[in-house]
Amino acid sequence: MTIRILPAVGDPDAARALTTLLAGVPDAATAPPVADSAALLDALAGAAPPDATGPAAVEALPEVVLVHERIGPLPALDLIREVALRFPAVGVVLLTADAGPALYSAAMDAGARGVAGLPLGHDELAARVRAAAQWAAGVRVHLGGGREAPPGPAGTLLTVTGAKGGTGTTVTAVQLALAARQAGRRVALVDLDLQSGDIASYLDVQFRRSVVDLAGIADLSARVLADAIHDHPTGLALLLAPEEGERGEEVDDHAARQIVTALRARYDVVIADCGSQMQSANAAAVELADTALLVTTPDVVAVRAAKRQVRLWDRLRIRKAESTLTVVNRLTRHTEIQPPLIAKATGTAVAATTVPAAFKELQPCVDSGRMQDLDARSTVRAALWALAGELGLVAAASGVPRLKSGHRGRPSLTGRRRKALPAGPVPPQATPGPATPPAPAGPSAPYEEG
Numbered sequence: 118m119t120i121r122i123l124p125a126v127g128d129p130d131a132a133r134a135l136t137t138l139l140a141g142v143p144d145a146a147t148a149p150p151v152a153d154s155a156a157l158l159d160a161l162a163g164a165a166p167p168d169a170t171g172p173a174a175v176e177a178l179p180e181v182v183l184v185h186e187r188i189g190p191l192p193a194l195d196l197i198r199e200v201a202l203r204f205p206a207v208g209v210v211l212l213t214a215d216a217g218p219a220l221y222s223a224a225m226d227a228g229a230r231g232v233a234g235l236p237l238g239h240d241e242l243a244a245r246v247r248a249a250a251q252w253a254a255g256v257r258v259h260l261g262g263g264r265e266a267p268p269g270p271a272g273t274l275l276t277v278t279g280a281k282g283g284t285g286t287t288v289t290a291v292q293l294a295l296a297a298r299q300a301g302r303r304v305a306l307v308d309l310d311l312q313s314g315d316i317a318s319y320l321d322v323q324f325r326r327s328v329v330d331l332a333g334i335a336d337l338s339a340r341v342l343a344d345a346i347h348d349h350p351t352g353l354a355l356l357l358a359p360e361e362g363e364r365g366e367e368v369d370d371h372a373a374r375q376i377v378t379a380l381r382a383r384y385d386v387v388i389a390d391c392g393s394q395m396q397s398a399n400a401a402a403v404e405l406a407d408t409a410l411l412v413t414t415p416d417v418v419a420v421r422a423a424k425r426q427v428r429l430w431d432r433l434r435i436r437k438a439e440s441t442l443t444v445v446n447r448l449t450r451h452t453e454i455q456p457p458l459i460a461k462a463t464g465t466a467v468a469a470t471t472v473p474a475a476f477k478e479l480q481p482c483v484d485s486g487r488m489q490d491l492d493a494r495s496t497v498r499a500a501l502w503a504l505a506g507e508l509g510l511v512a513a514a515s516g517v518p519r520l521k522s523g524h525r526g527r528p529s530l531t532g533r534r535r536k537a538l539p540a541g542p543v544p545p546q547a548t549p550g551p552a553t554p555p556a557p558a559g560p561s562a563p564y565e566e567g
């Protein structure tokens with residue numbers, strides 16, 4: 118049997134050395150190495166023809182993926198966990214210089230099928246590759262045997278972030294989730310506005326467990342997850358923000374990635390309300406998202422804030438402007454600031470669906486804390502449900518096109534840069550700077566900051 122191998126190695130010299138070694142492994146067909154975690158996930162997601170399902174989709178995947186310990190931006194173990202969850206018929210081998218038992222256990226816990234020591238030796242590499250391929254073949258036989266439904270692709274992750282506070286982030290996240298649920302999708306709505314999340318207030322929920330209860334738990338089993346999730350009468354699975362905002366600090370980027378990955382393995386659609394203050398946890402979600410929405414209102418202050426948010430994401434290599442989709446909320450016909458201008462000012466695409474300003478429609482539901490009761494004739498609801506359609510959230514799982522993720526071709530995110538977003542406090546870049554007087558000329562001039 119030919120063993121198809123896909124190496125994921127950031128360093129070009131290490132990639133060349135590995136390719137040379139693999140050329141000597143019998144029956145191995147090695148694909149050109151991918152240089153970062155996003156490229157690996159994209160390559161695996163794109164391996165099968167778009168409409169292939171079941172065994173055909175699984176068969177298109179390489180048998181073995183080799184992950185170098187210094188891959189980025191996702192740390193190697195997180196990447197292995199993601200691959201193991203999303204592509205369980207792929208055998209992953211970690212390449213590492215640390216041959217200690219602790220790392221070995223951690224790799225196995227993450228879902229690796231083997232660990233090969235650096236510097237690599239031919240015999241060890243060949244043995245690990247063969248073992249992982251054998252395991253992958255066994256899984257495929259099992260899947261092809263028709264006894265069990267083959268694992269589908271992981272659920273879509275959508276993040277909703279506010280350009281600034283109060284732009285309608287939570288209303289947007291909640292209505293998108295309700296629309297997807299109404300369409301029959303399994304939907305998890307997670308509140309990653311950790312300090313001041315108010316999904317519970319909008320959906321009339323009193324539930325004490327929160328996302329904090331999942332931080333620091335290495336194995337997020339279905340049981341552990343279910344204990345922290347509130348099954349809302351609307352059918353949404355809610356993972357709420359902590360009642361005490363300061364406890365949000367307990368959720369770091371690693372925990373956020375684990376939680377989001379665990380949710381994606383169990384729900385068709387995972388929507389995260391990221392608030393407007395970037396911390397390491399919500400930044401990790403934005404980084405992983407299939408679609409990252411940025412909600413703004415059509416006014417100078419909010420659009421400036423949107424632009425600042427986009428630049429912050431770009432500087433910290435969280436996401437590129439062109440991979441971010443801005444949603445214009447509270448749009449009125451008479452404002453001069455229309456979507457094309459916002460697209461130009463932020464450098465992002467703007468959703469074709471805009472949301473009208475309709476305070477009176479929303480007021481009763483906001484006051485009662487029951488956003489689920491928003492009338493079907495509401496123009497805001499209609500717009501947000503249309504937006505759900507535009508985003509593919511209400512389509513059948515197999516028909517959903519994968520929206521471009523934010524990290525293709527991006528250099529690795531080093532630990533130093535990542536630490537620029539602490540678990541708790543707002544990074545200095547995210548706080549509003551001094552007001553800049555509007556520039557005298559040019560259509561987008563009011564949004565320019567010094």
Ligand SMILES: Nc1ncnc2c1ncn2[C@@H]1O[C@H](COP(=O)(O)OP(=O)(O)OP(=O)(O)O)[C@@H](O)[C@H]1O
Pocket residue numbers: 279281282283284285286287288289310313392393446447448472473474475476477479480483497
């Ligand atoms: N399209 C709209 N028309 C009128 N009012 C709206 C619209 N969208 C949101 N609002 C109102 O704006 C207020 C803020 O909305 P929401 O809580 O969703 O914003 P947010 O960005 O999540 O705020 P926060 O920064 O507090 O998390 C709410 O009172 C909501 O009802």
Ligand SMILES: [Mg+2]
Pocket residue numbers: 286287288310314315392
């Ligand atoms: Mg909010």
